[in-house]
Amino acid sequence: MRKKETSDVESSCCSVIHEDVVAEVRKKMPDETVLLDLADLFKVFGDSTRVRILCALLRAEMCVCDIAALLGMSKSAISHQLRTLRQTRLVKYRREGKVVYYSLEDEHVGTIFDQGLVHVSE
Amino acid sequence: MRKKETSDVESSCCSVIHEDVVAEVRKKMPDETVLLDLADLFKVFGDSTRVRILCALLRAEMCVCDIAALLGMSKSAISHQLRTLRQTRLVKYRREGKVVYYSLEDEHVGTIFDQGLVHVSE
DNA sequence: TTGACAGTTGAACACATGTTCAACCATTAT
């Protein structure tokens, strides 16, 4: 008969097998906040709608209406996502009459994009 | 008095202002499946636990126990995330007795990581 | 002033996702 009361008391920690390795890696780890920012940045890239928007803006400056038509989505949905992209400083915008044009903030987007494509296409 | 019944019929589409731009961009857009894969890849990078794991493995091959201790989390939580990383082919593992050692699958992780850091540090 | 149109926004909803818990498998030592 199997033991039924194993259940680790390991919650939040456990025995360290290689203390030296852990200590060494801990020293080399970037600041906690840097890693959080990094995860937040990639989180923005981690949605297909936002990826498609960025991919489109990589080719041309576009207004909300056009992006919505291109992706077959509502202006509202696009606008919500553009807000996220604005807050992450990935896109910038300019107003011309009633129309708001969006474009990429800098060239980092392209390079990050390309690196991702390299991995995706094995 | 304000109009109350505006409510777009725009659901899923709307008037296109610059047909030529949209058509041009549409031609240049990568395959839908490629963009989905790309988003899925970045989604994996979009969690601080996974980012920290990858960052640790960037420095050394480590077992689940050590990673858990390093990050102050349970083995279960780490194991779940390692599963995700395995499925995305970002990490590989080898068994040595009772211990399972994880390491990075290839060097793409490092380059993608670095590009992200460039943007984060403005 | 009024209406039309581009775009934004907040609340609501449904769905995705990370951690915990408990049980389990795999390997080794007794």
Add this chain to the structure above:
DNA sequence: ATAATGGTTGAACATGTGTTCAACTGTCAA
């Protein structure tokens, strides 16, 4: 065999997140 230990897994839970809906702002034209 049995127990101990490293690791995995599925269900449950709480939280986060993308889209919709409806209302709103801003700009322009009549």
